[in-house]
Structure formats: structure tokens, C-alpha cells
Amino acid sequence: MTNDILVVTTENIPGRQYEVIGEVFGLTTQSKNIMSNIGAGLKNIVGGEIKDYTKMLIEARDISIDRLRTNAREMGADAVVMMRFDSGDISNDMQSVAAYGTAVKFID
Template structure:
């Protein structure tokens, strides 16, 4: 399935727009990871424990969005975006969303 952040896909035309589609993931870092990340934040710089958490959550959200688009009969998702937030200061929510479409190769 083609997933793009653009409205159009070069070499393809949108035959049908099926509607909005999304994938939601809520993740929490374990106590050990939170302690390690907290210690790293004292000296500054990247916190790999949280970077991995967000990367994994985004990948999982995209996978769920693709599953939902497939169920709708789509073969592509256009205008894909991410949104994220924090829940109860210990959990990270990531949403991947876009428009499910059916595309055909351009003549």
C-alpha cells in the first residue's frame, strides 16, 4: 500500500475517495527506562529510550492505519499525518491519520 503525505501520487490518479482512516497507539515506558531517561535528561542531549518509544509507536500507528485502510478497500493513503500527546504524564499517544483512496496507474 502506498502511504504518502502529499495529496497526489505521481503516475497515479485517484479513482475513489473512501474517507478518513487512522491508527492509534498508546505506549508507556517501563520504570527502568524512565529512570534511565531521567538520569540522561540531567546532562542534556538525545534520550534514546524515548526516541525508540516514539519511533516504535509511529511505526505501529502506521501499521494500524494501513490495516484499517485495507479493510475499507483502499490501496493507498494520501495526506498522512501524525499527531501525538501525553496521557497521565507516563504514556505517549500517537495517531497516524489520512485519507483512504483507491488509485489507478495514470494512462
């Protein structure tokens, strides 16, 4: 992982001055295998959490943040502020997750 880039959801980093470099993002699209889809269909009948899909979304979130950090590092950033997530279905069994924010360079 590339944890050397600070990622925050706030607009400011307390005690730090920085200049804005530009927008950065990390994107991934995930899908589960056919057996997971069958299990999810059965769970739909009885209700409850579909744990394979929850795991898939956690993995997608982690991958998108890692790619966000990589994008920021390539731009010469020290941190990303105002990080947000967006997600959506591509089809019945595919989920896209994007992490995005503003890359900044410390000046203090």
C-alpha cells in the same frame, strides 16, 4: 507488516487517478518501564537524548502506520494520501501517536 497499501504525505499520487473512500487512522499508546523512567530522570539532570524514549517513539510511529494501513485495507483502499502524524502525552510516562490520512481507491 502490511506494506501493500501505499502511504504518501502528498495530496496527489503522480500518474494515478483515484476516488476518495474516507478518512483512516492508526493509533497506539506506548509507555516505558520504571527503569527507563529512572534513567530518563537522571538524563534530565545532565541533558542529552533519552534514547529509550526515542526508541519508544519510533516503535509507536511504526505501529500507528501499520494500523493505518490495516484500516485502509479493511475499507477496500489501494492507498492513503495526505498522511500525517499527531502525538501527545497522556501522562508523564505515556505517549500517544496517531497516523491519519485519506483512503483512496485507484480508478485507472
